[in-house]
Amino acid sequence: MDRHLCALDCGNAPCSDPNRIVNMNIKPAADHPHRQILVDILRQFSFQSVLEIGCGSGVNLYNIKQTFPNVSIYGIDVSSNAIKEARKNLPEGSILEVGDASDNFCFPDKSIDIVLSDACLIYLNQKNFKKALKEAKRVARVGVIFCEFHHVNFFVRLAFRFLVGFKHKKYNIYNYEENLKRAGFNNIKIKKLTDKDWPHSTIWKIFGSIIYAIFGKDES
Ligand SMILES: C[S@@+](CC[C@H](N)C(=O)[O-])C[C@H]1O[C@@H](n2cnc3c(N)ncnc32)[C@H](O)[C@@H]1O
Numbered sequence: 001m002d003r004h005l006c007a008l009d010c011g012n013a014p015c016s017d018p019n020r021i022v023n024m025n026i027k028p029a030a031d032h033p034h035r036q037i038l039v040d041i042l043r044q045f046s047f048q049s050v051l052e053i054g055c056g057s058g059v060n061l062y063n064i065k066q067t068f069p070n071v072s073i074y075g076i077d078v079s080s081n082a083i084k085e086a087r088k089n090l091p092e093g094s095i096l097e098v099g100d101a102s103d104n105f106c107f108p109d110k111s112i113d114i115v116l117s118d119a120c121l122i123y124l125n126q127k128n129f130k131k132a133l134k135e136a137k138r139v140a141r142v143g144v145i146f147c148e149f150h151h152v153n154f155f156v157r158l159a160f161r162f163l164v165g166f167k168h169k170k171y172n173i174y175n176y177e178e179n180l181k182r183a184g185f186n187n188i189k190i191k192k193l194t195d196k197d198w199p200h201s202t203i204w205k206i207f208g209s210i211i212y213a214i215f216g217k218d219e220s
Helices: 026-030 033-043 059-067 079-088 126-139 154-164 177-182 202-205
Strands: 051-052 072-079 095-098 112-118 140-149 187-192 207-215
Touching: 026 059, 033 059, 033 112, 033 140, 033 207, 051 059, 051 126, 059 072, 059 079, 072 079, 079 095, 095 187, 112 126, 126 140, 126 177, 177 207, 202 207
Parallel strands: 051 072, 051 112, 072 095, 112 140
Antiparallel strands: 140 207, 187 207
């Protein structure tokens, strides 16, 4: 078993490179503190299905199934290796397919209660990021939850891109408040992650946030 950890230090196998997803023991990754926050946010809502875009080897979906056994889980990932691993890690009946977060998802409008992403939208350029938000909005019935890089200040985002971006050039930081509003979301909540939520990672400490928007009755 390859014991390399993900460059994002989420306890996961190295997942930003689709060909390096390897067999892993899911438990250490499942215990990463930020994942518990995602589960705690989910506890507040009534839902029967979750789709994770960029689900990797299925660690969040595994936690969700452990906590909410009756919920149906769906995952897409651009990496076929990731989907292969997720199929090993998740119970039969889970729907796991290769798919791109910025393509049309193969799900009808309002067909999944919660659409989730965790460290996936950071890989999308602006055009694809906007397409992914639009698709998440189309498919989700109850709301969306994202754990991604967020910052409201344009100059901070610019400084990141030009000063330190060379080291992390594959990552994108967006102003989720602005982009979610533009995509038609209301009731947007943003919880900044702390050092405790994502230990040993300066970039997650500065930019890591959980962003969620739950639809009101008039939107569903
Ligand atoms: C850092 S990993 C996170 C995996 C998982 N969300 C987790 O928290 O364990 C990022 C994942 O996003 C996937 N990914 C990157 N770009 C994607 C895209 N355009 N569409 C779908 N998945 C993508 C990668 O293949 C990888 O599995």
